[in-house]
Amino acid sequence: MKKNFYGILFLICRRIVRIFYPKYTVQTPKNSGPVVYITHHQNLFGPYILLLWFTECIHAWILHVFLNRKACYDHYVNYTFTKRFGWNRTLAAICAFFISSFVPNLLHSSKGIPVYRGSRKIVHTFKHSAEVMSNGESIAIFPDTDYSDTSSEMKDMYDGFLSIEKYYFNITRKHVCFIPLYVSKKKRKIIADKQIYFRDGKPFKEEKQIVYDQILAELHRLAALCGDIKQDGKG
Incomplete structure (x- = not known):
């Protein structure tokens, strides 16, 4: 497993920003293999804090337009x-x-994976993801349907990201380890606790809904545990 795959530009920028931005502690379960972390976007807050303070190198899923200068502009x-x-x-x-002129270079340096939403090219996203995972490297996905939502509660998610299970399983014959990961503003903490898998021998469509529900419920539980939302899910 390659421990540090980030580029020089990203590492320099992260070091500079860390001087000025409050530190977030990290509390996650230990894993010997690759993981797919599922995190609340919160209008860029989730990806920003995760890439800034997470102790493990991760390939973040990033909308493809931000990885191309013209499309980004x-x-x-x-x-x-x-x-x-x-x-x-x-x-x-x-x-x-x-x-x-700067953002695409920075995101390429972070080794982000381009996401082609609403396009057949999404297949490239899944293939790329399965390949880096087969190399023992982890991924972070922010599947909010409303990326501009700044509330602490994760609401509806796109469920398409769960298809990564099929691509990874075809390569390794292993199930993806999905870990819901919550970034708490109140506690200044990146926290995760539960590992979620598809079960052997079950139809994908059936398992897809079960895994989706488990991920969403766990993100709500973590947000409530940190005191960012009430136990009933209302922030």
Whole structure:
């Protein structure tokens, strides 16, 4: 297993940011093999903290537009800065030019895996993921249907990510170890406890729903355990 696969740019930037950003402690179960961590996005908070403070190197699933300079620029100009932030197009274009010159390089250095949502190219995402896992490396996925939601409660998730089970099993004949991972603002902690697997000999469609429900329930439990939401799921 390759312990550290991050690039120099990412490592330098992470070291600089760690000087100024409060430290988050990490509490996760020990694993001898690769893991797929499932985490709440929370409008970028989840990926940001995980890549900043997680003690294990991980390949984060990243929307493919942020890994390509032109696509990244278009996304910031036509969506993020104009539609989400309400900026005028000139200001959006200026900021997008500088940001899109840096962000793709940083994310490539972090060894992120491009995600092609709503495209047949999603197959490449699954194949790439299965390959890095077969090398003993772990993955982090942020499957929120509403990435802009800043609340501590994980609501609906896309369930397509669970298809990674089929690709990994075809290569290794082993089931994926899914671990729900919660990033707590209140406790300044990255916490996980439960390992979730598909069961042997069960139809994929049937198991898919069961695993989905278990992951979502565990993320709610961890959020409540940290005091970020109430036990009934209301934050």
